[in-house]
Amino acid sequence: MTPHPICFDATGTLIELSESVGDVYRRVALAHGVDLPGWRLEDAFQRILHRAPARGIEGNTVAARRQSEIDWWYERVRETFQATDSTVRFADFPTFAGALFDAYRGAEAWRLRAGASKMLAALRDREWPMAVVSNFDHRLPKILEALDISSFFKLIAIPSDSGSAKPERAVFEHVGQAFGTPIEHLLYVGDDTKEVLDAIAALGLRVFDIREIADLEDFPDLAVTAATLPPR
DSSP states (O other): OOOOOEEEOSBTTTEEESSOHHHHHHHHHHTTTOOOOHHHHHHHHHHHHHTOOOOSOOSSSHHHHHHHHHHHHHHHHHHHHHHHOTTOOOTTHHHHHHHHHHHTTSGGGEEEOTTHHHHHHHHHHTTOOEEEEOSOOTTHHHHHHHTTOGGGOSEEEOHHHHSOOTTOHHHHHHHHHHHTSOGGGOEEEEOOOHHHHHHHHHTTOEEEEGGGOSOGGGHHHHHHHHHTSOOO
């Protein structure tokens, strides 16, 4: 039996931040003349992000959608600092926001989750086809490359490439086409909200909530069991 393709979410599933958002925002802001407590920035950012719309789907071309990603992040940064202290003013906000955006481009801002590399290697040894399906932005492929895991994946699917974001069906149809398989044969692994995971499952995928897997190195055996079950 040919193994069913596995779609992994990125942040919170394979990779995680190496430092808190509040600490990074505070450090970069200090370099641009603004001093605010990291814990307050962290709290504001999480609240802003929770209600933020999808990013990377506006625009008729990849280039336009990638610019919309940057605009989206600049707006989230502006909202975060306004929610933290509405009196704050940057001498050059676009330059500050650009520096903050770039701070998350490199591997130093990220780290692999414990067991992720061994899990991926074990799946590759079993000849499992794999993809990353994330609502991240165009920085993701280079981050995964810098963390030395991009070679595990046939496809890295992000919204700005297709104009669609999880949990839209079009996202997984694109992945299914890349692997030559119906989406009902795809497995999905992520830490998305329950609503998103339920919506993906409703498309017919086998869904794994990564928070329910204590050790990532156990996942290959779970995948084998799931792949033997009939499609939903």
